[in-house]
Amino acid sequence: MTITNGEDELQDQFNQWRAYVRRRPELVASDAEELEDHLRGSVDELVALGLNADEAFLIAVKRMGGLDDLSREFAREHSERLWKQLMLTGEPGDEAKTSRSRRDLVAMLVCAAGAAISIKVPELFGKRYDDSGMFYALNMTLFALPWLAGFLAWRRQAGPRWYGVLAALFVVGAVVANAYPMSEDSKSVGVVATHLPLALWLVVGLAYVSDDLRSSRRRMDFIRFSGEWFVYLVLIGLGGSVLIAFLYGIFNAIDVYPDEFIWNWLTPCGLVASMVVGGWLVEAKQGVIENIAPVLTRLFTPLFTLALLAFLVTIGWNGSGIEVNRQTLVLFDMLLVVVLGLMLYSLSARDPQAPRGPFDVLQLALVVSALVIDALVLYTMTGRIAEYGTTPNNVAALGENIVLLANLTWSAWLLLLFVRRRGGFAAIERWQTAYLPVYAAWLWAVVLILPPVFGYR
Template identity: 60%
Template sequence: MRPENDTELETQIAEWRSYMLRRRAVASADVDELEDHLRERVADLTETGLRPDEAFLIAVKRMGRMDELSREFAREHSDRLWKQLVLTDEDAPAEAERRRGLLVMVVCAALGVLAVKLPALFGFGFDDSAEFYGRNMGLLILAPLTVYFAWRRRVSRNTVLALAGLFALGALGANVYPVADDSQSIVLSAIHLPLALWLVVGVAYAEGDWRSGQRRMDFIRFSGEWFIYLVLIGLGGGVLTGITIGTFSAIGIDAETFISEWLIPCGGAAAVVVAAWLVEAKQSVIENMAPVLTRVFTPLFAVTLVAVLVAIAVTTNAIDVERDMLILFDLLLVVVLALVLYSISARDPGAPPGVFDWMQLALVVSALLIDVLVLIAILGRITEFGFTPNKSAALGENLILFVNLAWTAWLYWGIVKGRKRFALLERWQTDYVPVYAAWAWIVVLAFPPLFAFA
């Protein structure tokens, strides 16, 4: 088989796999088995003299309708949670698996609560140890979530050791450096360590197979769905907090201490795990939420970014490069990339480019122009006042975002002109994820000594 045929076949299989994951709440491990079955059929057909693209189409057709294949596969793998969405009859293995998932969630949520309250036994209370929790909150709330996925996925011993080692490295980076309480390094660590550890959670989610672009794409989809559930839980928690305060005030009891030291921190830590469990348990419902929200917010964000660019051009005001403003602009650029990514992951790869794709391209180009203005402002401040930890971190992050946005715009231009496949853009985004992880670890581990712990 010629190399170009290999590339074409891999692209077709990647599109088929993405379609399978969108149509049903099928675990990636199950899709792996189906993909092996598909590849075997393609190999058999190509041996008869068919071209790879012809063999692929015939193999997919012979695999049967999606519903029939799902039913057959569910009967052969009765321990999968999604069987309840395909088969109507309940059985003991499926029920046992659901109970196991619930038990794992409860235990790991309890670990999250314990993690945020245990430091109080050593004198680190919420009222007087804000600096300690700023350094370590990412560790405290993401370690139980990592345990949840490692337990649920039954990851290998080597993967467990790697996960534990990365969390230990994060703990050292957050706590061993002799930095002052008002140091910029503490703030940078508090921002970047959770990002670095979130990608460690991704390693557990992917069962240790983090080099797989498809597994990274699965985790990116999960991240969006997890965030939606976490926000919903947070809104419900806000209502609960308000009711609690009002109810206790009505009987003359001040519940502020209970709210601030127990309800909010413990509820928040548990919600991190509960949201993950909800995504895992209700994939068929939540999978459609991120794409729908993407459709709603893409035009809104596009209009907002264009308005910002017009305002800058009319007023000739430079972008404020203070830390809070830089964080806001970087979050805006990350949201733009997320909107593009979720839109691509949810669309039919075979559909022709449409109006929405042009809108996505306009969104990316607008974000790219804003990033250029931010970079110019940062470089101007560095030229005038020199390098500081904040400005250096912002410079690196915006350079990373610039590369991502620039290549995304180039790929999207090829897509809307019909010269490139959507799979290329998805692959670019998943391949770029380790760059963000590497930069986050650099800021956490290298910046404090590099800037003399300032």
């Protein structure tokens, strides 16, 4: 009876290992079976030497090396397969994965087409894309992000309640963008136009984590998804720019000028559809090209750290203060966002079990230098607001500054504990994912409350 229980426990361990391996897109079913045969052989040899099943399993897995190392080795030995994974077809012999990829492709095409059609619907009511005005500036993401959220919720097999929650939040965004009585020259328009897309992006995040809303890991996955999605979107935009340049050139050569098609059809439809396509690419190619954003952080973290330290040294040398106005405050808000992004994507790519190293110290220096600079900016900006009064813009910028400052301040403390070996890495990651609702609450407060508080001016 004891042997049977031991065999059952060992089989459970093999089942868990197999499920973990098969989540790696580099390894198709035949690879997983080959690795499992090798693992079972190693376990049998160790058991024959006198070890119990649990000990043999752990030692055999350790001997095989980390799964990421195995993935990299397979990528080197099967480079042709790696490139095939960037295409639409799956690996022969893995019918389940191929079938799921095809379903995802069809769903993405439907959602991308829906986004492209949505942005042309306002023309039925006299709202042309090339018209001046704030309509498309306020509504652009409302034509694309609901479709992206729908695609992600479909992939997560979300229930009807989730679709209802997502739809309700997007409707609230649409009401703010179109029903608030804001004139085109009001400051409230700018506040809504810049904050509503961010608030709606966090609604996309709800769709992303709909399979496990409370999971810190899933929230960190969404942070990774956001960075990779942005990178893909930039690459698609660069490719689209080349396409437009070629269209101009080749059609102009035959005295045909495709301006109408390019600016009223290709550009708006391509823009919103690419937001859906970018999300599909990140989902489909995880594990193949999933580390672009973290790699970029490794390059830019030292550069930004040096730049900020040089700025602080210059302030101390010259003895001159920072001249702060609304534009400067927005610039320093963006600085905090960049520093936060560099930290987040470094965290997302880091092995949680790895000991602290020089790069962690560098990150701490980056965060602390940003905090010192921002403290100087806030000191000056608070005096200006007290002297000249408040506007929707400076209240929004000041609030975002404080929200980001609170996050980075506690992050710096946790990083300091980690660097001094008095705290764990997991605490830093948990803090970042737990703080996401704070961003959502502030963004929606800016969008829903600030315009009426300031009389929509």
